[in-house]
Amino acid sequence: xxxxxxxxxxxxxxxxxxxxxxxxxxxxxxxxxxxxxxxxxxxxxxxxxxxxxxxxxxxxxxxxxxxxxxxxxxxxxxxxxxxxxxxxxxxxxxxxxxxxxxxxxxxxxxxxxxxxxxxxxxxxxxxxxxxxxxxxxxxxxxxxxxxxxxxxxxxxxxxxxxxxxxxxxxxxxxxxxxxxxxxxxxxxxxxx
Ligand code: GTP
Ligand code: MG
Numbered sequence: 001x002x003x004x005x006x007x008x009x010x011x012x013x014x015x016x017x018x019x020x021x022x023x024x025x026x027x028x029x030x031x032x033x034x035x036x037x038x039x040x041x042x043x044x045x046x047x048x049x050x051x052x053x054x055x056x057x058x059x060x061x062x063x064x065x066x067x068x069x070x071x072x073x074x075x076x077x078x079x080x081x082x083x084x085x086x087x088x089x090x091x092x093x094x095x096x097x098x099x100x101x102x103x104x105x106x107x108x109x110x111x112x113x114x115x116x117x118x119x120x121x122x123x124x125x126x127x128x129x130x131x132x133x134x135x136x137x138x139x140x141x142x143x144x145x146x147x148x149x150x151x152x153x154x155x156x157x158x159x160x161x162x163x164x165x166x167x168x169x170x171x172x173x174x175x176x177x178x179x180x181x182x183x184x185x186x187x188x189x190x191x192x
Pocket of ligand 1: 176
């Protein structure tokens, strides 16, 4: 997949604000600060299509982007960050669930996990929830540049076993080295 255009469409907190269901969609979910916005920027080869931040909890709405007039990427707000105001956190679940349950164009949910950490209960509940609704997902382990190759492999195995995942459901990635970029794009192409 060669990315020739990438543009912001809209931000929304509820279904009435979502864009029309015209193109297949891929959603990016994961804990605050795990690197969702950075992954999208890397995939589309743009430094700042999506705003990234070193302070967690910056993205608070669903942000829709159109790529190549071929697919929409949806950047989710991160979960599990205590400093995000309670009101915003309370909004997360209904917002994300109404999107995931009803979006007919949704083809794939990419769930990001920090390769250095044990997945949280929020991570596992999201995965089990997607499985129960038969929504296809892919796990991307981020920030692999922070570990040696050996340590990465060991961590990957631990996370896979912990979440009861198959090898092919997990891809290692780094926004710094761009490792995994092509593999993720290939996977996206195969579902859209
Ligand atoms: P929220 O929108 O707050 O949920 O965060 P997010 O998941 O969108 O994370 P974001 O992409 O904003 O990245 C958070 C921080 O992690 C930023 O400082 C990034 O530069 C850094 N980061 C993201 N991906 C990587 C990576 O692969 N390697 C390294 N070393 N840093 C990364
Ligand atoms: Mg973000």
